[in-house]
Amino acid sequence: MKHLLSTENLSLSDAIRVLDTAEEMSAVGEREVKKLPALRGRTVVNLFFEDSTRTRISFEAAAKRLSADVINFAAKGSSVSKGESLKDTAQTLAAMGADAVVIRHWASGAPHRLAATDWIDAAVINAGDGTHEHPTQALLDAFTMRRHWSQVNGIESTGAALKGMRVAIAGDVLHSRVARSNVWLLKTLGAEVTLVAPPTLLPIGVEHWPCKVSYDLDQTLEAGVDAMMMLRVQGERMNASFFPSTREYSRRWGFDDARLRALDDLGMKDTIIMHPGPMNRGLEISSAAADSPRSTVLAQVRNGVSVRMAALYLLLSGDSREAAPNVSQSSKETN
């Protein structure tokens, strides 16, 4: 694995390697000194052409916990806003000796372009490209689900432990790179995925995706769901009206208080509620649902750091077939 660009092309063994390494990394996050020397002397550039809070901070924390040098490069306020091209930016980063570039871009395909050219010889990680893919988000979601599903089934959280898990992903699928990356990865890991959305918020060709499609959230819940992932309504990508009103949207497609109660009534005591953030409380998810014990929203953020540490470690530490670092031994080196 030289780059991490999509989950559609991520093999089962690479996916499992990232998730298993992330388990090792999460042990580091629980220590008083949250640092490993693994990437000392390496430079990671966060290149963000689109706004981000969670993802950018998460990559920064991940790189720092691995002792890499981190350069944050936001396109706003840089020469990019003066019209500098992706090529010039990439060549500048290459001249600065970047070993990895974490890129978020409004154009679908920008990270692939960066990886395919000889502008720069760094590992490229896609941190969200347009409406296309967001592989590390899908990996952290899968990590969160695998931990939960293993606990429910009393098994260890390793390997492809998502077999048989029923995952519903509801909301603005049309504009969601999170939904796309999740569908591919969850399929690879053996989960059963159902997309739930109004017809106007489903992409053309969705019938060819490896999942079921439903227009009815209540029916989907009644059929049984182990993880319910709500997607943000992406107002900034909407140039037309995709639903009659926000009230109508939350009544039909939102995870509201009534649906939260329905999980109890249906006897689904182990079902979790997920959201990648940022949340529109009261629209796609109610506050009671977002703050309930079933919610994994904050666990997803926490797990994001471990998963991104794993991705950076596997891409940058030479032989990606090596096992994860021996955490206890490395800790002695840090002290």
Ligand code: NCD
């Ligand atoms: C997602 C994104 O940016 O694609 N958020 C994230 O990475 N935490 C989802 C979203 O913006 O709705």
